[in-house]
Amino acid sequence: MKKPLHPLTLWICAILLAIGVVALDNAYIALAIVGAVALLVYIRRDGSPWQRSFLLSLRIGAIILAIRTIVGILIGVPIPGTKLFTLPILDLPTWMPGIRIGGAVTLERLSSSLHEGVIIATMIALFGAATSLTSPHKLLRVTPSFIYEIGITLVIATSLFPQLATSARRIRTAQKLRGFEKIELRSIAIPLLEESLSRSLQLAAAMDARGYGISRKRSRYRPQPWLMRDNLTLLLTAAAAVTMVTR
Amino acid sequence: MITFSNVSLIYPQSTKTILEDLSFQIEEGEMVLVMGETGSGKSSLLRLINGLVPHHTGGILAGDISVDGISTRSVKPGSLAHLVGIVGQNPINGFVTDIVEEELAFSMEALNFPPDVMRKRVEEVLDLLSLSALRNRSIATLSGGEQQRVAIGAALVMHPKVLVLDEPTSALDPIAAEEVLSVLHRLVHDLSVTVIIAEHRLERVIQFVDRIIYIEGNGDTSIGTADEILKRSELVPPIVKLARALNLSEIGTSVREVRRQTEDIRNNQYSRPLVPSLENSPAIEISRVSHSYSEKSALNKVNAVINHGEIVAIMGRNGAGKSTLLHSIVGLHSPHSGEIRVNGADPTLLKGAARRRAIGYVPQEPSDLLFASSVEEECVLADRNNEIAPGSTAALLNRLVPHISLHAHPNDLSEGQRLALVLSIVLSGNPDVLVLDEPTRGLDYRAKNLFAIALKEYARQFNRPVLLATHDVELVAELADRVLFLAEGEIVADGTTLEVLLSSPAFAPQVAKVMSPKPWLTVADVVHAIEASA
Incomplete structure (x- = not known):
């Protein structure tokens, strides 16, 4: 495998692209970027547990898109245009003027809702890709030690996320095997919470016991070098972001 | 190197002192x-040494601990x-x-x-x-x-x-x-x-x-x-139990020491005890089962039959395919090829109450099954799910481990108590087959003993099979009738516990090592043999 990019490069790229996507406000380009990022994640997959966070972020994005579209169709001011179909209008009390639930659904209204949903989903997918490409632990290694408390919180929070998914699956399986077909939220959430809490405490204790944060300065074992490649990647992404913003 | 002087420890919101007035010194090396x-309080004691307790956990510490002259306070x-x-x-x-x-x-x-x-x-x-x-x-x-x-x-x-x-x-x-x-x-x-x-x-x-x-x-x-x-403690390894049972003058801690003292016992001739042979009535049939995870083969053409009333241990090194085999048997996934039948049924198709009656499964992390806020609530839930008389699960639990507070939160129980709770919940469904994945991690001898008695009773009384994956050779020696030994996804040995454990030095229990070449695995075996010949 080739040497990976510096973890910070990937995060900065994700942020730059996200800014560009919002500024450009073009759903097609946003979708194209998601596609490109998905391809990148697929190529660089190595079976690590945080790799799944990209898929998870896509799923969250899809849910947001669905909710945004449904809400957009049901509620809001009518946008004139090609009429697709008409929903019955809900009678609202007079103290709620200007709001309409139901009514005619136009192509324009549908597309504007879809469009906004896609933009939000893209941003989530971008950050999901950044987490799935750089392990959260690697990110901690490049965090300066003067933000020790933040560093410790960061590593716990980010390593918890993929662990949560694995644990949730394990608990679900165990309960399915006990013959619970309808899985209640409570029956998963309680063991999951207990486990995550105790795991986080263990990790924090281990870091404490090993002297993390004692010295103000910290040295680097085989430092992750900032290469020309990182410069080039950043430059290209920044150029793309600037084009998107200024257009 | 390490000095504890008059150390007492109590955790906040707890009425029980963990350690009381403990003083000792540990030298270098x-x-x-x-x-x-x-x-x-073993873990607490360990974590006191570098100050994780109480700096990280909270708690009130009296007395002083110093390591190499530095006080952890x-x-x-x-x-x-x-x-x-x-x-x-x-x-x-x-x-x-x-x-x-x-x-x-x-x-x-x-x-x-x-x-x-x-x-x-x-x-x-x-x-x-x-x-x-x-x-x-x-x-x-x-x-x-x-x-x-x-x-x-x-x-x-x-x-x-x-x-x-x-x-x-x-x-x-x-x-x-x-x-x-x-x-x-x-x-x-x-x-x-x-x-x-x-x-x-x-x-x-x-x-x-x-x-x-x-x-x-x-x-x-x-x-x-x-x-x-060890002369007077209640928790002792099998080797000390053996020394006590044979009234040896000294108790040894290594196989070599005890072997020297028991030479005359090994030299006597003993009649071989009759092993009651179980009738062959297959409960679980595994035929040519293979399974793999993303190109990595985990099981390779495994064949095995587990009979009614039999306690079978699955052993093998970490990653040998034990868990995969158990998962296939309980129907978590259908194997890529081959067939598994549990009492004639395909385990992947079982659902709900039918599943609870067909297969009882205790997972590696027993707490995965617990989500109520008290022991009582868990028991009541199990009674209702299995449509049995109210209080049955609680009664079962009380038989396994007496004196568990019914109002305690499952998370506050000790490992052994939690396993007992999960076991009684699973057994309350009256399953035809019982499957356990590494059940004795973190259990002390007493808890393990109770657990073994409960499993034996279940197998003998109802004539039902018990299948467990474990690393614990001493438990297997006490409990199992038969051992399946897995390596690289293949069964490399399938025979009575005696045959399999004696044939591999690494997996032999302590008593067998001491008494080799006599075919004895546990202290009880030795005592029976000597009594029978006397």
């Missing part, structure tokens, strides 16, 4: 074992990182980086060591623990024993004078456990590192330790050499 029942745990290395119960939860080499360097980075020193020390530790071949591997892909070695290495790079380990072998198979313990033995003898270790499976560690700290159930603590403590 000693290996000390901390033993006691589950929940007796005055400094944070991190400031002792160069002095005390600590390895937790589940090393995987304490790893901070993902590559072996980086993990080893982590502490030194945090304490701002110069790069050339780091390089040198990492190389040293890689060689010392034979980790060189794994240096660039991702930690998540290592086996349990390898992970344990990495965790020990990560502590050793700081050149600590004290190494503290909390149940370092509980998740390991006998061979990996021996590997880890021999590393510790070498550290004590070659580098004069002081090692403090907590462990339930005394049979694994007892021969290596110089002294024992025994925390008794009533809060009393005694310290002494292995012989002194």
